[in-house]
Amino acid sequence: MIMIGHIARHAIVVAIFAAIGLITSHDTASAWGNQGHRVVGSIADRLLKDTNAARNVGEILGTDLRTAGPWMDCLKAVRRDDNDTYSYVVDPEHLDYEVPCTKFKAPEQRAEMIAFVKRNWFTCRYLPDGVHQRACHETYHFDDVAIQRDRFDRTVEGTNPHDLVAAINAAIAVLQDKPAPPPFAIASKREALFMLAHFIGDLHQPMHVGSVYLDAAGNRVDPDATHPADPTTETAGANFIQDENVNLHREWDDIPTDLGDAATRDLIRDARSQPATPGSIEDWPASWATETLGVARQAFAGLSFAPSGPQRWTVSFDDHAAYLRTQDTIKRRQLARAGAHLAELLKAIWP
Numbered sequence: 001m002i003m004i005g006h007i008a009r010h011a012i013v014v015a016i017f018a019a020i021g022l023i024t025s026h027d028t029a030s031a032w033g034n035q036g037h038r039v040v041g042s043i044a045d046r047l048l049k050d051t052n053a054a055r056n057v058g059e060i061l062g063t064d065l066r067t068a069g070p071w072m073d074c075l076k077a078v079r080r081d082d083n084d085t086y087s088y089v090v091d092p093e094h095l096d097y098e099v100p101c102t103k104f105k106a107p108e109q110r111a112e113m114i115a116f117v118k119r120n121w122f123t124c125r126y127l128p129d130g131v132h133q134r135a136c137h138e139t140y141h142f143d144d145v146a147i148q149r150d151r152f153d154r155t156v157e158g159t160n161p162h163d164l165v166a167a168i169n170a171a172i173a174v175l176q177d178k179p180a181p182p183p184f185a186i187a188s189k190r191e192a193l194f195m196l197a198h199f200i201g202d203l204h205q206p207m208h209v210g211s212v213y214l215d216a217a218g219n220r221v222d223p224d225a226t227h228p229a230d231p232t233t234e235t236a237g238a239n240f241i242q243d244e245n246v247n248l249h250r251e252w253d254d255i256p257t258d259l260g261d262a263a264t265r266d267l268i269r270d271a272r273s274q275p276a277t278p279g280s281i282e283d284w285p286a287s288w289a290t291e292t293l294g295v296a297r298q299a300f301a302g303l304s305f306a307p308s309g310p311q312r313w314t315v316s317f318d319d320h321a322a323y324l325r326t327q328d329t330i331k332r333r334q335l336a337r338a339g340a341h342l343a344e345l346l347k348a349i350w351p
Contacts, residue, residue: 031141031205033253034100035261036335037069040201042263043271043339044346053346060189063103065197065342066262070100071113072198075137077101078117086114086121116191123183124162136183140167140195141202143289144211144237147297148222152289157223158211164202168285171195175349196342200288204338206330207237207249209289210296218305218313234311241305241313248315252299255335256328263339270336277341281348288341295330 032040044065048054061068077097079089088110090098104113120137143165144158152165159165162183170184174192186192202208213223214233221227235241238248259267277284302318317323 031202031208031253032255032335034070034073035259036205036253036255037073037198037201038066038100038261039255039259039263039267039335040204040338040342041065041067041069041197042261043267043336044197044342046263046268047271047340047343048346051347051350053343053350056350057193057346061193067103068194068197069201070198071104071194072137072141073097074101074104075113075117078114078135080117080121080135086118088114115187119185119187120183123185124160136162140164140184140199142208142237145209145289145293145296146213146223147210147293147300149224149293150290152209152286152293157213157229164199164208165285165289167195168199168203169282171199172281172285172345172349196345200342200345201335201338203285203288204292204334204341205252206292206296206299206334207239207252209292210299211235211237212241212300212303212305214305214313216307218307232311235305235313238300240311241315242308243315252327252331255331259332259335267332267336267339270333271340271343274337274340274344277344281345284341284345288337291337292334295334298326298330 031037041064045054048057048065057065077088077090078086080086104110117135117137120140121135124136124139139160139162141164143152143163145152145156146158149156153159166181167184170180170186171192174180174186175189175196180186180192186195212235213221213227213229214235215221215227215230216233223229236249238252239250241248243251263271277287279287302323304316304318305313306316308314
């Protein structure tokens with residue numbers, strides 16, 4: 001079992017947050033929501049049309065990337081009880097979570113989800129939070145790098161051996177016929193493709209890579225320099241920051257409503273305009289994380305924070321209307337980048 005300082009710290013703050021009823025297992029890491037993940041997959045499907053990569057995707061998944069995109073979030077419905085029994089449990093209070101998962105409702109498909117979760121539950125387990133048992137696979141969705149950093153670096157606060165960048169690299173390894181490094185337990189190329197279809201989307205949601213660190217008064221601090229990370233002032237990628245009744249992270253998960261859940265002509269155009277990624281394929285996830293970290297700095301620009309209760313912050317905007325316009329622009333750009341990078345990655349694996 002892997003347990004390092006900032007993961008233990010994150011477990012503590014998740015416990016606090018869950019105890020006051022502000023977060024559910026679905027809220028912890030669902031970048032873009034199911035619509036956004038379907039959009040990213042749809043862009044990649046379009047860019048891969050009639051390629052060797054598209055043929056491999058179809059043969060391995062039996063479906064397209066648009067359908068596959070939300071799969072990793074569907075796993076959050078798999079629960080473990082005290083008898084070490086795993087089952088898929090639909091949340092009756094949030095049936096909307098289940099909408100994209102109905103594509104995988106056949107008994108053998110649910111069994112596949114349960115098997116993945118069981119294999120990826122304890123390998124890097126969070127401490128129990130007092131309400132939910134946190135599974136290792138839930139940590140695969142994010143990093144929490146301080147926005148003061150100018151690049152993704154394994155040595156900084158908010159990274160770990162089972163974070164988002166590591167999960168993407170593990171999936172790439174499996175698709176290249178290499179073993180997945182620990183702690184990842186990936187049983188097939190099919191699982192690896194489900195991971196990439198989702199996690200490349202996550203990697204381009206700024207709140208899934210960059211985070212703001214605060215002191216008790218709500219001032220920004222640098223956890224890698226003058227102010228060590230404090231679990232009592234954690235923001236968890238803006239999940240603990242409230243804009244009225246919605247947390248800031250959740251606002252960034254919502255994509256522009258006019259996009260629907262498939263690629264648009266404008267998104268395809270923007271995706272086609274993305275430059276090729278230089279360097280080795282194994283270095284691409286960290287490079288893209290660095291790019292998203294720069295976007296995260298924009299996402300936190302013009303914001304100030306004030307404590308509003310235990311493990312809670314309220315956000316204020318220098319210019320709320322301008323912020324929303326910038327947010328909309330960033331979301332569209334990042335969705336296009338995600339789709340382009342997913343296609344680029346798969347074409348590199350299957351030229």
